[in-house]
Amino acid sequence: MMEKKLIKIFDTTLRDGEQSPGATLNIQEKIKIARQLKKLNVDVIEAGLPASSPNDFKAVKKIAKEINGPIIAGLARALKPDIDILWEAIKEAKKPRIHIVLGTSEEHLKYKFRRSREEALQMGIEAIKYAKKLCSEIEYSTEDASRSNKDYLFKVIREAIRAGATVINIPDTVGYAVPEEWGKLIARIKEITTTENVLLSVHCHNDLGMAVPNTLIAIKNGADQVECTINGIGERAGNAALEEVVVALKIRPDYFGVTTIINFKEILKTSKMVSSIMGIPVQPNKAIVGANAFAHSSGIHQDGILKDKRTYQIIEPEEIGAAGHKFVLTARSGKHALKHSLEKLGYKFKESETRKIHQHFLEVADKKKEILEADLVAIVEEETAIPREEIYQLDYIQTTGGNKIVPTATVKVKKKGKIIQESACGNGVVDATYRAIDRIANLRFKLVDYSLKSVTGGKDALGEVTVHIKCRDKAVIGRGTSTDIIEASAKAYLNAINRYLATK
Ligand SMILES: [Zn+2]
Structure with a gap:
């Protein structure tokens, strides 16, 4: 039997995923996720964009030092200072990779760089040659490839390989591609890259809901590596969801004929961890990891499942560690x-x-x-949540509410051993609680989003509250759980305020 081709899984949850609105992580949180990605057994962890901030630099450096197994990549623009900072951050990794990105579409060349095609090409080549002196593994991304002039794109790819790139990544940066056309483009690029000893990669965005299909068709047409994020998070509508891609390959070996080294049993745990730390809930009907992904509600379906699971189920929940x-x-x-x-x-x-x-x-x-x-x-x-500097801790809460009285809340909070107490009225008990906490913190927060979810069924279930709050244009997320939803709401709000204060 012929050995199945091994598709490399490049996870960019900590770089592209972290660019989701409000999802900024601190160093310990990034390391916690990186450790879980290692357990999931991804081939490459893209740890961040070190030139973007001193904190991201520190996080990438720590991941490179500590996480042993996967390749540790970081992203840089095609600029020497960016590349220097990136190398400084990843050089201690056992297997480092420099990832350089430069646009190839007219939209990017004209409006972003104000450079001609030839000038941009030279800039890219110089960056690769410079990076190659530092690191043997160089990934080169032709940003916005799907909207680029094809002849120019092919020329850039050939020149990038000649300059020393070992991975050529073709991004559908704005989620513009459709599967059939995208598959043909990848097949043509495969012809260019196949003679050389380089890996062909794709990076698909989900603006039209086609990130996963585009990723799969790229594999079918010769891609060796695919870039994904956990739960499909990322810029705008996000990236290709890692769990959907790898499970599709597993369930349909007859069609794809490839395999991965992913540890499937860690999928659900990874999904939950990323959702919890980043404060981005997973929609209930989400494929593979959604709460309803394995729920059967119609009588006919339930009857079928009871007779034999194969009637309406193609994945065993236990396979993904449910x-x-x-x-x-x-x-x-x-x-x-x-x-x-x-x-x-x-x-x-x-x-x-x-x-x-x-x-x-x-x-x-x-x-x-x-x-x-x-x-x-x-x-x-x-x-096991990363201990943040908890400036405010909930000590006591009492609320009164009902349909005929003004809702009020009294909240006591500990701050460095001191108790601060405030009361307030509001449009509901949660509102009253949040007004009282605002008074304690002496800041005005805007509640952008509030969601309540029960962890399990039953009236005595644990309630989990997630809030998105904003203060002076800075958005933060907080979470709290309790069997009492008012307490969970107060904990989530205080958690968000603590996170806000920690970033200052
Ligand atoms: Zn992206």
Whole structure:
């Protein structure tokens, strides 16, 4: 039997994904995600754009030093100072890669760079030659390739390979391509790149909802590497969703005839972690990782599933590491039972961490009779969240509400050991709570978005609140969970304010 071609998975959650509005991460958060991406076994982690900020530089440097296994890439514009900063950040990686990007479309050349085609080509070539002296692996991206003049694009690719590029990435930067046409373009580029010892890569955006189909058709037409993000996050409508691409390849080997080294059991955990840390919820009907991806609601479907799962299901939830809404524990379960359940979910913790999780578990189990697997995941996520400098901590909250009275809230918050208390009225108890907290923080925040989700079913379920707030044009996200939705709302708001203050 012929060996199946191995498609390289290039994850750009920490670079393109971090460019999602409001999703900025701190250094520890980027490292936490990078560690999970290593467990997921991606081939390449694009850790950031180090020239963009000192914090991103530090984060990329730390990832390069610590994460051993995948190639660690970073992005740079075709400018020597950018490349120098990038190299400084990634040079300690076991397998570093410099990724240079330069536009090839008229839109980019004329309006962004104000350069002629020839001038831009020279700029790109010089950048590759300069970077090649620092690093043997050079990826070159022809930004906005799908809207570029084809002859010019092919010329740039040939010259880039001659100058030393080892990976040629073809981005559909604005999500303009359609699968059939895109597939043909990739096949033609494959003819140019196949004789040389270089990898052909694609990077597809989702503006018309075609990022995943375009990525798959590129594979069918010879692409060796695909660039994706977890949950498809990224600029505007996002990138190709990693989980959708790799599972499609797994479920249809008959059609694609390729494989990846992805550790499928880590998919759901990675999706949840990225969603939780970045504060970007996953839509319920999202393929593979959405809450309803494996839910069967019509009677006919349920009947079929009960007779044989194959009737209406092509993926086993367990294959992607799904922890079901299965009952696991109660308040009377001991630490040993908790440890066992955590291990079954794939978690391993030190004794001190287990103790903390057990404490939190008891608090929740006190209010909620049955602890389900999904509750445990939520508890673990909260307990292992990166400790930020918590300037404000919720101490006490009391609210009154109803349809015939003015909703009021009294909130007590700890700040460096001191208690601050404020009360306020509002249009509802959440509004009253947020007004009271605004008074405590002595700042005016604009609530851009508020969402409440229950972690599991049942009236006593854990509620998870996500808020997006804005202050002086800076957008931040906060989250909080509790069996009481007002408490969860207050925690989420304080979490967002703490994050806002930490960025200053
Ligand atoms: Zn992109």
